[in-house]
Amino acid sequence: MFEPMMYTGGVYKHGQIAELVEDLGGYILQKNIMQTEVVLLILVPIEDMAIVEAKAAELLGKLTRAPLTGTEIATVAPTLAYHHLPHLDCDVAEFLRKKGAKTNMVGLARGVGKRICQLSAYERDLINEHDLAVFILGNYEHCIIEKSKKLYEGIEIPIVVTGAPELKTEDVPNATAYVGSFGRILHQMRHAEELRTLDKLAEVIGNVFDNLRKEIAKDPPSVAPQRIKKEIEDQVQEIIDSLHPLPITLQLNGVRVKLPYEEYHEMIENIKFVEGVTMKEVAQVLPSKMRNFILIKAKPKSETGFVI
Amino acid sequence: MEQLETFIVESPDAVGAKTTRILIQDVLADLSLNRVIGRLKVYVDPVQPVFIFVALLRLTTPAIRLKDFAKVDMGALGKDEIKIELQREAFTIKLLSKLWEKYGKEKIEQPDKKIIIIKVDPLLELDGMKELVIEEPRQEVLDRLIDAIALRIIPEGFRVRKHVLTPSYVSFVASEDTLKPEWIQRGKEMLASLQEAENV
Numbered sequence: 001m002f003e004p005m006m007y008t009g010g011v012y013k014h015g016q017i018a019e020l021v022e023d024l025g026g027y028i029l030q031k032n033i034m035q036t037e038v039v040l041l042i043l044v045p046i047e048d049m050a051i052v053e054a055k056a057a058e059l060l061g062k063l064t065r066a067p068l069t070g071t072e073i074a075t076v077a078p079t080l081a082y083h084h085l086p087h088l089d090c091d092v093a094e095f096l097r098k099k100g101a102k103t104n105m106v107g108l109a110r111g112v113g114k115r116i117c118q119l120s121a122y123e124r125d126l127i128n129e130h131d132l133a134v135f136i137l138g139n140y141e142h143c144i145i146e147k148s149k150k151l152y153e154g155i156e157i158p159i160v161v162t163g164a165p166e167l168k169t170e171d172v173p174n175a176t177a178y179v180g181s182f183g184r185i186l187h188q189m190r191h192a193e194e195l196r197t198l199d200k201l202a203e204v205i206g207n208v209f210d211n212l213r214k215e216i217a218k219d220p221p222s223v224a225p226q227r228i229k230k231e232i233e234d235q236v237q238e239i240i241d242s243l244h245p246l247p248i249t250l251q252l253n254g255v256r257v258k259l260p261y262e263e264y265h266e267m268i269e270n271i272k273f274v275e276g277v278t279m280k281e282v283a284q285v286l287p288s289k290m291r292n293f294i295l296i297k298a299k300p301k302s303e304t305g306f307v308i
Numbered sequence: 309m310e311q312l313e314t315f316i317v318e319s320p321d322a323v324g325a326k327t328t329r330i331l332i333q334d335v336l337a338d339l340s341l342n343r344v345i346g347r348l349k350v351y352v353d354p355v356q357p358v359f360i361f362v363a364l365l366r367l368t369t370p371a372i373r374l375k376d377f378a379k380v381d382m383g384a385l386g387k388d389e390i391k392i393e394l395q396r397e398a399f400t401i402k403l404l405s406k407l408w409e410k411y412g413k414e415k416i417e418q419p420d421k422k423i424i425i426i427k428v429d430p431l432l433e434l435d436g437m438k439e440l441v442i443e444e445p446r447q448e449v450l451d452r453l454i455d456a457i458a459l460r461i462i463p464e465g466f467r468v469r470k471h472v473l474t475p476s477y478v479s480f481v482a483s484e485d486t487l488k489p490e491w492i493q494r495g496k497e498m499l500a501s502l503q504e505a506e507n508v
């Protein structure tokens with residue numbers, strides 16, 4: 001079992017922590033260097049946590065748990081109009097990104113209104129490719145409840161809803177969790193209480209993910225997503241030249257590879273692991289709804305009978 | 309922020325009313341419309357659903373014409389030209405672009421920074437030139453106001469709308485469904501109450 005962590009510290013000697021994590025069998029998921037500061041998103045084996053913590057303390061860095069690491073979240077706005085953008089949606093997306101998740105913003109074509117809102121098949125499939133969807137709704141209790149009754153039809157991933165009133169999750173139909181004090185906000189969220197609201201959202205999403213991880217651990221994937229990422233990085237040279245943000249995006253039970261499906265799916269299906277299996281034996285390589293990318297979903301242990 | 313004289317948001321949904329109030333403040337501040345609106349009343353009922361927005365306006369200065377900031381006269385004797393002598397330079401750029409658009413660049417000369425010469429027949433053009441509108445602050449403010457109300461404040465789903473826009477007031481009634489006469493009536497009553505408060 002790995003623990004998703006975020007290391008923040010100086011650039012000086014940060015290579016030591018990266019090497020230590022790799023030596024322990026962990027993974028470096030993302031490295032951002034901002035002038036003199038570095039932010040590493042890492043997966044650390046739970047039993048070796050103390051060693052990494054000691055190293056972080058030695059380098060005067062900060063190690064915090066980042067439960068959103070290695071997940072892909074869709075932040076969904078009813079439309080792409082002034083009513084929702086740029087402030088609230090971008091604030092939410094950016095904040096979750098800071099916490100370690102990869103966020104994609106989705107603006108629906110016909111998401112407006114409580115009676116007339118609808119979700120197209122393409123939008124539904126696109127949202128379903130993520131680990132979780134955050135629906136950013138508005139100010140009125142009645143509208144949020146009415147809208148929730150039908151807008152999320154067909155969405156199989158957990159749904160977190162935000163809005164102005166403080167509602168209980170049970171009151172919002174079809175939602176996995178509800179976070180209040182948001183609403184339609186047309187200024188940047190930077191006051192202390194607004195930041196606390198965002199913190200609460202991140203915490204709620206973190207809890208949803210923790211539960212989801214527990215569910216997945218009951219029937220673990222045959223190959224860990226971070227392992228898939230590493231093998232693709234080692235064996236598919238073209239990924240290095242990809243200019244997309246996060247060319248290999250981790251998800252809870254798979255990865256999204258930002259290479260064209262038609263050209264590369266065979267190459268990826270035939271990637272060999274040192275254990276002697278190929279990618280297509282342990283994972284499904286599918287065309288993604290997002291552009292022409294590749295979506296890889298790891299097969300569960302119950303299907304293949306082994307875990308590598 | 310300068311406080312509006314009346315700023316009421318009524319709604320059966322108390323939290324919704326509070327957030328709508330903040331939202332309106334944000335939009336008005338963003339588009340610097342605080343001084344334009346004198347009194348403002350909003351009624352929202354998401355169950356119905358209806359959104360009514362009425363406001364009394366305080367529109368500022370009327371349009372600025374060429375004669376307001378420049379001397380417009382015939383040019384040199386015997387030549388077909390008009391001479392504009394600018395007294396204030398603030399509007400020069402807007403003036404030039406308007407003139408270019410109307411007469412073409414080749415007919416306009418600017419020998420000095422305060423003098424513009426246009427090669428057209430003064431007998432035909434002089435009077436019209438004096439009245440040329442250079443800037444319309446009022447129209448520009450109204451554009452911003454419509455942007456604020458129709459595109460930012462009224463909830464997006466409320467696509468059936470009825471509006472009245474005059475220089476002294478604006479009223480919007482919006483809903484997701486067909487508008488009911490009583491909503492429009494309510495809008496009129498809200499407007500009347502604002503006007504009453506204004507006249508006291």
